[in-house]
Amino acid sequence: MPELPEVEVVRRGLAEHLSNTTVLSCEVLHARANRGQESPLAPQLVGRRITGWHRRGKFLWAALDDDRALMVHLGMSGQMIVGDPGTATSPHIRIRVHCDNGRELCFIDQRTFGRWLLCETDAEGTPVPAQHIALDPLDPRFNELETARKMRASKASIKSVLLNQSLISGVGNIYADESLWAAGIKPTRPAYRLRRRDILNLISAVQEVMHRALAAGGTSFDSLYVNVNGASGYFSRSLNAYGQTGEPCARCGTPIRRVAFANRSTHYCPSCQTL
Template identity: 45%
Template sequence: MPELPEAEVVRRGLQRWVAGRTIESVEIYDPRSVRRQIDGPASFIADLTGARILDAVRRGKFLWLPLGAPEAETSPAEIASPRHALMAHLGMSGQMLVKDADLPDERHLRIRLTLSPACDPDQPDRPLPRELRFVDQRIFGGMFVDSLRPTDDGAPGGQSLHGYPLVPEHAAHIGRDPLDPAFDIGRIQQRFKASRTGIKRALLNQGLVSGIGNIYADEALWEAKLHYEQPTNTLGPRRSRRILEAVQAVMGRALEAGGTSFDSLYVNVNGESGYFTRFLHSYGREGKPCHRCGALIVRERFMNRSSYFCPKCQRRR
C-alpha cells in the first residue's frame, strides 16, 4: 500500500499539473470507485463538472483537491476558504495519472476527468495533458467530494501550496504526519508516555501519527535501534525523540527517491516508479546481513503482516 512518501510524490505531481485548472467533464467507468459519494455517481459528476481545482493537499496517505468555481467566477473569499474538496484515496493499487487524451486507456481505468487547457509554467509553449485518470486494479481506493472544516489547531490542513487551515471531514480524525510543518514531536512524546502499547503499533496508529505504514515503521525502528515491541511508556525523552526523528529522516530520503515501488502498482502522476527499495535496511531483507552489524535480519509475524529487524541491533530492553 502506498505510504506517506508515495502519496506526497503524487501530490506534488498534481500540484504542478492539475492545480488551477477547471474540470470540464467527468466519466465514471466503475461506480465502485465513487461508492463513498453520499448521493452516488450522478452527484459526483454534478459536483465536479465546472469546478476549479485550487490546490493539491495531503495529510498522511490522504489526498484532496480543494474546489472552487471556474476562474472567472471564483470570489476572493472562496479562494481563501473553499468549502469542498475532491478526496482521493489510493487504497492498495490506486493511481492518479495525468495523460494526453490521445493515449490509450489503462486496463483498470475507473474515472476520467477532462481538464481545461493549460501550459507548463516552466515551458510556456508546452501544453499540459488534458486528462486526470484514476486507475485502480483492486478497487480498494476511490474518489468522492467531501466538505471542508477548520483544523482544530488553526494550522494548515496538510502539505500544500496555499496552506488552507482546512481539512475534509473524512480526514479530520487522523493525526498530523511526520513531514507536516505543524507536526509536534513533544505532543507525540507525551502520548507515548501515557500509553502501554508497542512502539510499532503506536507508529501505525493513524490517529496518533498519520502516513506511516509497515515499510517505513520497520526502517525507522532499524535506524533508531529499537525493537518493534518495545513498550512506548518505557521510552525516555531521548529515545522517543530518536524514533520520531528517524521516521522523519527515513521518509525524507524516501521522498527524494520518489517513494518505494515493489511492482507496477505504485507510480507517480507520470507513470514513473520510485527507487527507495535500493536503500532499505530491514524491510524485506529476511536472512540478509544487517548493514550495520552483519547479523542476519529476522522476520516475525505482526498484526497480520510482518516485522523485519536486526536481532543484535534492535534488542528489546
C-alpha cells in the same frame, strides 16, 4: 498500500500539472471508485475549479473553488495518471477527468480498494473524513514533544503506536520497520517502557527516512505504485530492514529477521535493535 512519501510524490505531481484548472468532464467508470457518495460525482465536479492539492498522512485531496474537497484514497493499488487525452490505456481506469488546460487525469485502481469522495471541509480546508488523522511528521505544524508524550502514554508495542494514524500519520509497515531499525529499537518493545529521548530519536528517524524516500520517488515493489507520469520510485534499493529477511544487517551483519506481529510482517535486526 502507499505511505506518506508515495502519496506526497503523487501530490506534488498533481499540484504541478492540475492546479488552478477547471474540470470540463468527468466519467465514473466503476461504481466502487465513488462508493459512499450520496449524489453522483460527475455532475457535481464538472465546472469546479481545482485550486490546489493537499495531503495529510496518506490522505490526499484537491481543494475546490466552492470550499469543498475532492478526497482521494489510493487504497492498495490506486494510481493518479496525468497526461494528454488517451495516454492512459489501462483496463482498470475507474474515473477519467478532462480539464481546461488540455490534461487528462485517470484514476486507475486494479484492486478497487481506492475511491474518490466529494466532501465538506472544516475552517482550515481539511476534508471532514480526514479530521481524525493526526498531523504527519513532515507537516510544519507537527509537534515532536507533544507527539512523543502521547506515544509514551501507550502500553501497545512501539510499532503498533507508529502505525496508529491518530497519533502520528503517514507511517505504514515499510517506514515503521525502516525507522525502528534506524533508531535501534525493537518493534515489540512497549512504548511506555521507552525513554522520552528514545521516542524523540525515533521520530527524528521517521522524518529522516521519509525525506530520503521522497528524494528517491518513494518505494515501488511492483507496477501498482507509480507517480503521475507512470514512473516507479526506487527507495526499495535503500531499505535496511523491510523485505530484507536473511540479508546481513547493514549495521552489524546479523541476518535480518522476519516475524509475524500484529497481523503484519515485521523485519528487524535481533542483535542491534535492542532498546
